[in-house]
Amino acid sequence: MQTNLLTNWYKHSLYTCSPLQITPHVEIANIEYIYTGLSKSFGLSFFDVTVGLDMQNEKIPWLFSLFANKDHIGCLEGLYHLTQLINYLEGLDNEIQKKFRSLINSPENLRxxxxxxxxxxxxxxxxxxxxxxxxxxxxxxxxxxxxxxxxxxxxxxxxxxxKRDELDIVRRLITTLYQLIPNISKYIPGGMIWSITFKRPILLKPGQYVTKFSDCVDLFIKRLNTFEGIPDIQYEHDMDEGTFSAQNYSEANHFEIQNMKQFDIIVTQKPGTQHGHFKLNITGNFGVxxxxxxxxxxxxxxxxxxxxxxxxxxxxxxxxxxxxxxxxxxxxxxxxxxxxxxxxxxxxxxxxxxxxxxxxxxxxxxxxxxxxxxxxxxxxxxxxxxxxxxxxxxxxxxx
CATH class of the missing domain: 3.40.1350 (Trna Endonuclease; Chain: A, domain 1)
Structure with missing residues (x-):
């Protein structure tokens, strides 16, 4: 499914600056200024994205992160200042303007x-x-x-x-896990804890790590769904790139994994207050x-x-x-x-x-x-x- 980030941001921002809001946080003229300036200079199709598509950080325009933080005043001002720079660009030498157009599809160089x-x-x-x-x-x-x-x-x-590659792997795997978890059809009354740990040094490209670990998690889910009865989960899949492990949820297990700080990603499915409901939390551990x-x-x-x-x-x-x-x-x-x-x-x-x-x-x-x-x-x-x-x-x- 495709969506347009600029259009979505524009509609949301118009709502938040509506005079019907108790405290509108930005003037509508500024929203119109940003929308008109960016759609004119980049073209509206530049902001089309496929929902759930796995992409490297370097291939995602930094503009998209500004749009993602819709209610963040700093990001909104950043978009406004960027639009001012685009208007300033129109008064510069034609060769500089041509340089801008040539870099539109090269996110890091454009930034x-x-x-x-x-x-x-x-x-x-x-x-x-x-x-x-x-x-x-x-x-x-x-x-x-x-x-x-x-x-x-x-x-x-x-x-x-x-270590941007490691951060990229963590970010993309978290997105993938959110997409895979709904495939679980097996009811686990007490919940689960998953953890992913990378082996260092990181030798492959981020996309290869994402594929290997997502395949590993997908295999676990398929095996879990076909298990008869309520399983006692003690699962570990070790490979050259790292380890995926899963176990039944308990406060003790959760405390131990968190305090060891040896994981790169931890997923907790903790029983909620209502029967059959779970609280899902996915945490990435990144440091340099x-x-x-x-x-x-x-x-x-x-x-x-x-x-x-x-x-x-x-x-x-x-x-x-x-x-x-x-x-x-x-x-x-x-x-x-x-x-x-x-x-x-x-x-x-x-x-x-x-x-x-x-x-x-x-x-x-x-x-x-x-x-x-x-x-x-x-x-x-x-x-x-x-x-x-x-x-x-x-x-x-x-x-």
Whole structure:
């Protein structure tokens, strides 16, 4: 079955901003602005999706996550700001507009393009002289900007949390389990607990893991449905990729599995207050070591430094995007608890970076959208760095 995410979002949003609501949370004009802008620029068919279709995170446009959080003020403001960027794009050079159209079916590249577009907009709104999409050594670069009569080459980079493949497997398997569970026809009075545990390292592509574990669960359900009487469930299926296990529900079993923290996915079917009713809960367990996060950041910065070490531009700026809202494609710093300014300083000094490094925080939280930055710079570029910090703060007023 197909549905259209933009149309569904539009209908829902019109309802929530209706004057008949006790507290409408957004103006109807803003909803119309977003719907008109996105349907015109992307085409309404871009937002057609097949319900229940298994897809990799990288192949799902980040826009779809914004639509999924229909009542989230930050996501709504994110859509509004995105539409503003699209309108801004219409005034730019035709080659940049053609670049947008060429990337519509390439989700990750399109998302990077919109980050670049944000930086273009930042320059123009703050009246910073700039050239967009410059060439050097046969390579197209984001552009240049001039601050205090100093010309800076600038580059944009999006960096996501490490182990995205593992998170993708967990997300897709949870979706698959919700689809498989209704196939259970066998009545288990006391309920069940299932757990899935991956073997490390993860060697196959996410889709292969999803297929192998979904086949394993499907086989278990078929065997369960044909069992005569009430089974004492002690089931375990071990394979190269990991283990699927199932057992009867009990508070003790549930407590033990949760506290061991060795599972990647746990499913509980717990008896409800009414006979024959069950409470279903599916939980994914995903974590990443802090050292891996900062190692990935270090490698990303090192890569940018190496890319431009033979550049004719003496002054350089590296913009690294940290776009925060509820989604599975989490940025390298998904929350404040992981963000350690001293550790970033250590990496900056270790790499002997001479460029201005800007980690741009674009936060779309329940309180709304907010733009801020963490800026690292050599002493002789302090004034220019502080100017850019103010320019980023200004974007909170311009959007």
């Amino acid at each position: 990077t393009f919109f980050f670049e577009l944000f930086i273009f907009h930042l320059c123009d709104k703050n009246k910073i002289p700039n050239d967009k999409k410059v060439w050097e050594n046969g390579q197209e670069l984001e552009g240049t900007m001039t601050i205090n009569n100093n010309v800076f080459l600038y580059e944009c980079r999006k960096t996501f949390i490490p 070591y802090r050292t891996k996060i900062y190692k990935k950041l270090e490698n990303a910065i090192r890569s940018k430094k190496k890319q431009h070490e033979n550049s004719s531009f003496q002054n350089q700026i590296i913009f690294m995007d940290n776009e925060e809202f509820p989604e599975f494609n989490m940025p390298i710093f998904p929350n404040d608890n992981i963000l350690d300014v001293k550790e970033i300083h250590r990496i900056y000094d270790k790499l002997s970076l001479k460029a201005i490094l800007i980690i741009l925080r674009r936060q779309y939280h329940t309180t709304g959208a907010k733009y801020s930055s963490l800026i690292f710079y050599p002493d002789h570029l302090r004034e220019e760095a502080k100017f850019l910090e103010t320019a980023i703060e200004n974007m909170n007023r311009y959007f």
